[in-house]
Amino acid sequence: MRRNARWAACIGLGLGVALAGPACKRGGGSIPMQPGSGVDAGSFDKVGLLRAFGECALTTYREAETAIVALEPAAAKAAADGTPESRAAAREAWARALDAWEVAEVMQFGPAAMTGAPGAQDLRDGIYSWPLVNRCLIEQQMVSQIYDKPELATTLVSTRSLASLDYLLHYEGADNACGAPATINAQGTWAALGPQTIASRRLGYASAVAKDVTPRVKKLVEAWDPARGNFLAQIADAGKPGSAFSSQQMAFNAVSDALFYLDDQVKDMKVGRPAGIVACVSATCPEPVESPFSGRAKEHLRANLVGFERIFRGCGAGGEGLGFDDLLVAVGAGTVSQAVSAALAESFAALDALGARTLTQAIAQDPPAVRRLFDAIKKLTDILKTDFATVLDLELPKKIEGDND
Template sequence: MTKTSLWLLSVVLLTTGALSCSDSGSGAASNPDEQLGDDALTLRREVLGHLGESVILVEYRAFEQAAEALEQASGAWAESGADADRQAAQEAWRAAMSQWQRCELLQVGPAGLMGTVAGGEDLRDEIYSWPLTNPCRVDQEVVEAAFDDPTAFAEEPVNVRGLDALEYLLFSASADNACAPNSAINRDGAWAALSADELAGRRARYSRTLAADLRARAAALRTAWEAEGGNFLLELREAGASSQTYPSTQDALNALSDAMFYLEKETKDMKLAIPAGLSDACSVETCPEDLESPYAQHSKENIIANLRSFRLMLLGAEPGVEAPGFDDLLIIVGAEEVLTALVEGIDAAMTALEAIDGTMAEALATNPESVVTAYEALQSMLVEFKTRFIGVLDLEIPQRAEGDND
């Protein structure tokens, strides 16, 4: 939150009021920025620039560093085959996944889905393709053993690469595969022909290739935002001015809030509701098989990282640090009550998640009520987000989230 917010508040409210009174009969301007006063427009650009440079780009850089560490650790395991090196690679994966889960809510521009997100280049799926995860396909690649060349393997489908495929290779030590009995690798005996040592060696070499590919993808995403690369940061910062992606600052703010809806659709509805049996997609009491990151047992940590990233976008920095964020935009229109409700809701959801004892799978087996409590806390905060937050800032609910009534 910036210190300029208080004096800007009176200026912008007066400006907005004057515009609404004097221009009420002339119809809306084609560019919503034309209805803003200079101070409001300046603050919006300050928020956009800060969130782009000091949040999104910083998080992408941190992920690239984590991917580099994972590449080194996976390479060491492939060279030695030692259990200690495998465990080190697993820890590197956990660190990389925790960092990427922060980036999941930052699917703005190049990370986003092409044709759906403005400036989208599908770079996210190249890094992490959940929920398209397919362990059987990974096992088929283990049998084929055509993974030693990272450059050639980079052309393979996303569900045999990325953090999700790496998780399966690093954490699954089973001698069995995830394919059906009538799958080709089982029918022709190709899987059964692999000795335990050969299987472990192939998994290690495969993970080395995937970690190298992951590091390259992380670098590509970061470079897409850097000034010396694709410079998408400038597209966000110059929204409504020289930006070719965002005709107005309102369009850019919508892009950011759309990305934050990940917490609603993916985190709440898929990562929590389905495993906890609170969704029609689960027809029994609980569905732990639908948990994210089941092999590493990292589901709870992923959700907490998602929530922390949401808070970071809202506040522009970690709690207690002043920085431009959506909170300033709420304050400048007199919506401090909405901000307070969101912050308190985030804190309540975080407390409920951290109170879940053990892994998410263990909690579903022994204390599913704790998972339901976390779901309800998150749901309560998100109702505030998609109603008053969106309404006060005149933002749009993304199409994929329209029709939700909870």
């Protein structure tokens, strides 16, 4: 059914008549395909491309690992002395860690992916759980000080991970987000802490979170490392015995699914919803902006686009190396590659056009500019859903539905 929808899209929503020719000639044109078997790319080095995807992921995870490892002592120092300088250093270390991790957000295939995906080990959420962040629960755990116990590792991800550090390292108020019935308010245990203790516990909690995240990102790197778990070989050897991917096409689908982070998370959750364009009943819904306390949502968006670019164009500087664009050219769909690159450039430009403002400020002060950013990313993801998926015979990712009671 999804395949039929894609072919309908190919006919109706393609980039144009000129493109529709090569992109949609199943069985009678230039791109011989069997359903689900993947596109025939001639002599193109598909193994090399899959290896490049894996190496790109591993490189990106290692960059994140380096930054997260550096965060741990910075957060510990801030917790120990609580000076403005050490807190600023911890904030800066967190910003660098998240700048690195947000690039990897678009590479959630293999061990970082959720259970059910090939090779999945659910390692992403423990490192960065956004949008799962629950300030009230974090504050309850500040009172109980569970963050100082080993149990922190098994608490809900919405109370730990790099995502919680946006609040823990940046919020300086003495209030909490829990309602009046919550015991910490009803019994006065929060108020009894006093502003100084609240501030020191936030930093203590932040240090514990940084300490908790470090082994998680190391585990992810080890899972891919050729000298350890060597998932790199599994994706490069897709279709061979022992690989988590029963076919090369399955591996391409997994990487493609990860790129759709740009659609549901970036376009809709990070931009569309806060701007009131998607799933928002009021004019704007700024509260779900990513990293609201640090005001770094815009920087996260840039890193997400960089991650996409690494997979699509190639992981090296300036798009050096193999990427999906090379596969598109190999199957005669260079026009699709150009369209994706153009839409990506437009997205970067729209993001730059927000200027020095934070995303929250831009939403309030210049909605048209935010709308242009949303539209640019939508143009990109529309191509992914139609021509890109069609010419490469990729399945669109499954979406999680909610309760229908």
